[in-house]
Amino acid sequence: MSDDTKGPDGFDPTPPSSLLPYDTWLEEAHREVMLKALEHISVHGLPGEHHFYMTFLTRFPGVVIPAALKERYPEEMTIVLQHQFQNLTVDRSARSFSVGLSFGGVPSTLHIPFAAITAFADPHIHLVLRFTPHYEEEAPPAEVHNFRPTPHEQKPDHAAKDDTPTPAAEGAEVVSLAAFRKKPAAQHSDDTDDSDR
Secondary structure (H helix, E strand, C coil): CCCCCCCCCCCCCCCCCCCCCHHHHHHHHHHHHHHHHHHHHHHHCCCCCCCEEEEEECCCCCCECCHHHHHHCCCEEEEEEEEECEEEEEECCCCEEEEEEEECCEEEEEEEEHHHEEEEEEHHHCEEEECCCCCCCCCCCCCCCCCCCCHHHCCCEEECCCCCCCCHHHCECCCCCHHHHHCHHHCCHHHCCHHHC
């Protein structure tokens, strides 16, 4: 008698519901991978062709971004840490990170709680991690302020992009992730605007 109910891996293709919170544990592990990556580049900068796409909810409690960006992106925004970012700080006790970016030539610091992040990707190696926002993890309020980096603080920069290319001199842009969302595993950095590289 053959067992035709098994999948190619020998397991039932429709497993029973788990009584262990594997999904929660996996998401926590993926968030830890993201945090270690951010902490690493805050100290060492971005190696080689690595760069990060980060999507977050702009209305999430504790998110502090310039008013113009919140007006333009009232729900969700994606930034790219690549060429021109400053003062990247990961604060585990506050469960948030901050980074200095320039939008339209205006330097600002963005403050983003970890729980507001919905996606993290490193297109160089086709890594995509997705997260469910946790609204109970509210972060303390922070302020957006201008920064003036000293010459020794120059690091590989960030860019946030949008559908309209922005000259590299303007610094950060905001990115539309329509293509990124359709095929996350196949996304390659060639799909981004090269004008900021």
